[in-house]
Amino acid sequence: MWPGTPDAATTGCCCARSPTRSCSKSGDCRARPTATPTPAGNVPARHFLPRRPASPINRPGARRLTCWAQTGPECRRCGSRLCGDDNVRTQPHHQHLASRRIAARVAGGVDTAADLAASIGRRLAADAVVAVVNGAESDLGIALPDGATVSIVTVGTDAGREVLRHSTSHVLAQAVLELFPGAKFAIGPAIENGFYYDFELPDGATFHADDLERIEATMRRIMDADQAFVREECDVATGLGVFADQPYKREIIERVDASEVVGDGTVSLYRNDGGFVDLCRGPHVPSTGKLGNFALQKVAGAYWRGDEKRPMLQRIYGTAWESPKALAEHLERLAEAELRDHRKLAAELDLLSFPEELGAGLAVWHPKGAMVRKLMEDYSRTRHEQGGYDFVYSPHVAKSVLWETSGHLDFYADGMYPPMEIEGASYYPKPMNCPFHMMVFKSSTRSYRDLPQRLFELGTVYRYERSGTLHGLLRIRGFTQDDAHIFCTPDQVVDEVVSLLGFVLSVLRAFGFDEFTASLSTRPPEKSVGSDEDWGLATDALRNALEREGLAYDIDEGGGAFYGPKIDVKVRDAIGRHWQLSTIQADFQLPQRFDLQYVGADGARHRPIVIHRALFGSVERFFGVLLEHFAGAFPAWLAPVQVRVLGVRNDHDTYAERLVDRLAAEGYRADWVRAEEPLGNRIRRAKLDKLPYVLVVGDDDVANGTVGVNPRGGNVERDVSVDDFVARLAAAVESHV
């Protein structure tokens, strides 16, 4: 890959591993969240409303509420309209409408959105958190303008949860300011599954774990008090006055884009009866009593505005849900993710380790882990061989001139290990394989008849990752890429990418993934190389490939590297987390840097296009993802030990040993354990090792040539003939289940 941009390491061409940190132990997706379209109805938390629509009829006295059916949405299940006839009070629609959003147009008398909800039904009123009035989220207490289209957002929806998480973060801030006089508070948004709030404590003090309990208790008291969130609007000067001793709030008021925030000189605040006031666009739940199903989770440092040159603030993370049940389920998901943690499983199953003596981010593979890895690599090699790739190898170090030509020393030096000085030259450990593959291509004159040429290598690279970013196998300093560079003519790009994407998905499916999403990153608006024609061609090729595969994708407009567009493929794992694995990336730049040429049919020299691509991304990272996906229970074709044979008594050991010999002779991985301890215990060990099959053999089996089969996750079966079992095993291995 071409290091191109300063963030090349994280934009990830085939050589750049996925930038992701894994899901935190908390079970949040380990893949770095990518820009995905906001789901319908999931209105992002906004903190400054556009000014309330001018309404001439804020007539508080008006009690009569007339709504009529919104003639738009129909129920997706029954097809009926959302509301009744004209002049009929709006009714909550069928319970099966997951969102339970109510649409109505208000005419005549005006009430608040809360009144509207109440008039529709008690359940709706109880579940309501905010309203969407003429497309803008508002507090329920907002007076409804005449003719407004209103929907009520309830707690059990994405939008509803976002509001209650945001409101919970406000209560967190209220509690912290109460408990830590002099604390400064910064921002507190809702995030996926929860919220956080950033603080600066006086004299550089920090939060400690036991502080969370105190803070949580104070928050519960505030919620029990059911304090109303009251919106106020004021001008900038007043706002600055309110937050005279809150520098972060002042900075927000002063610095945020004028058009968005103070376009008409209005700043919105929320004040509650507890005497707490926060700068906030809103909306909020009506009162703190609507909250309560939350938990504070952890404390972390976070730079103000994510800028490491700015002060580091103290961040408290929490999670909040609409019901105790939803909260409990979330906490269970976290526990489940923790059980699958690849670092824990790798140690328990004796797969690999990170000895301190090696240095951070460097692993050694133990025999069982190495067997799984070998099987993965063998499979990859077989598929690449079938796929028309040529295999190459390259050394681990190269002189500085190579990295100067490639541009790595200009753009990627921070990610490289420092050089070794030998015989007057500087040798750098390689952070990427691409320059070597360029050299292979350049080693002789290439004809258009040779193209596309696909050079593949399981190439081990070393990158200096900042110490704080290391994370098990998912972010590591020495790792191996299943890296290939495809050299092709411009008019081969389309077909090549189409077949490549099919190849990628086919290989990923073979490893047990069956749900994929992709993103297509296009030309950055500024600073990119290559002609519009090249970009158009390559981008269309990528898009075509995605559409032909029927792969859902989003477009990351301008998110490509400056040297070419790319596709990133993400998989969904067994517990619903998404991981970015594969990447396919077009490159117009590296061929120029290395002055690559081929002789065309016209006898002239032309510049090839390079496609970088990786399927696993990093073998280590992919292994880690697989380990979590399977929770350590590798399918038979990948399991380091497929079959364990246990004699009931030690006079069955000979038979057990013969069975193992036969399985080994047929190419299976089997072992046996002497009958020196009770059968139950030996079975237990095999189960803890998550072996696919345990065979128990006793008197009957020795006499009849049978086995007792105890499959992982299945029921024990007695008197199975050895041939039957072998056939079953063969089928499982063959089908990768």
Add this chain to the structure above:
RNA sequence: GCCCGAGUAGCUCAGUGGCUAGAGCAGCUGUCUUGUAAACAGCAGGUCGUGGGUUCGAUCCCCACCUCGGGCUCCA
């Protein structure tokens, strides 16, 4: 890199400014001869992450370093 937290036997964890630092599991040695997730007994195993400092005395307090964990992106 920065903030917070952690580091005691292979693993999971107790424990203490003052005698030779404990347990379970794993390991080893015996005994047991077992039909589907934990037989019994014994033995061995630790420079309490590393290096400095304070102290009569440090695994414990202080400092530095190393390694690990969480976070530093989703912008009131």
